[in-house]
Amino acid sequence: MTEHLHFPTLLRMIDERSAAFRAAVAAAPSLDADVPTCPGWTLYDLANHLSEGDRFWAHIVLNTVPGDERPSKDGQAAPREREALIAWLADSTEQLLAALREAGPDRGCWAWWEPLASPHTVAAVARRRVPESMIHTYDAQLAAGDPQELPRTEAVGAIEEFLATVCTNTALWPHEPATMDYHAAGAGSWRQTVDAAGSRYARLTAAEAAGSKPTAAVHGTASEMALLMYMRIPNASLRLEGDADLLQQLQDWD
Structure with a gap:
């Protein structure tokens, strides 16, 4: 939650x-x-x-x-x-x-x-x-x-609010099941899971974030992460690891 x-x-x-x-x-x-x-x-x-x-x-x-x-x-x-x-x-x-x-x-x-x-x-x-x-x-x-730059506290809140409100749903994910990790430097990490049951998210502890092996992961500041989620900056603005197509698939998903 x-x-x-x-x-x-x-x-x-x-x-x-x-x-x-x-x-x-x-x-x-x-x-x-x-x-x-x-x-x-x-x-x-x-x-x-x-x-x-x-x-x-x-x-x-x-x-x-x-x-x-x-x-x-x-x-x-x-x-x-x-x-x-x-x-x-x-x-x-x-x-x-x-x-x-x-x-x-x-x-x-x-x-x-x-x-x-x-x-x-x-x-x-x-x-x-x-x-x-x-x-x-x-x-x-x-x-x-x-x-x-977005205020840090508001940006962190925007990340979680976006994942909870916009991204949490029961719509069928049309691709292979996947996990996307979002790492905001010094502010926290979150995982979005998508599969046939829809999309859900969880906040990761520091240990979970360090040892996680997601399908893809994106790294940036809290401001950059919030702007990325709202598609205000290009995906290439942040460091992406893993499946390079997953982030675009998530953005294109209705």
């Missing part, structure tokens, strides 16, 4: 990463700047997406229960003038944080992921919104010409 950060810490991280996103929007040469890591999107498109997500999940945690049909988004677009957009982003984040505080971490709600390692709770939504805010802040910084 994921070693979860405390709920107030998650809320603080959302607030901090959202503030960093707004700072990148304020510093960018234009809201029409291309976002290299989101092909076809401008910085405005990215800002509209993030604010829409904040408002969407604010509604979900207060108004849904597990098993509900996927709620619809309100479709209200963010303003296109920079100052108004930044204020809209701040209000969107505050709506999300206020909803999370009001609902509390243990309340159940709708979620799109399988509840195997990441339950359908408000706490899990908060964990999901931290990397959403953080990765999109990196996207915005890249569009503004000043990408920053």
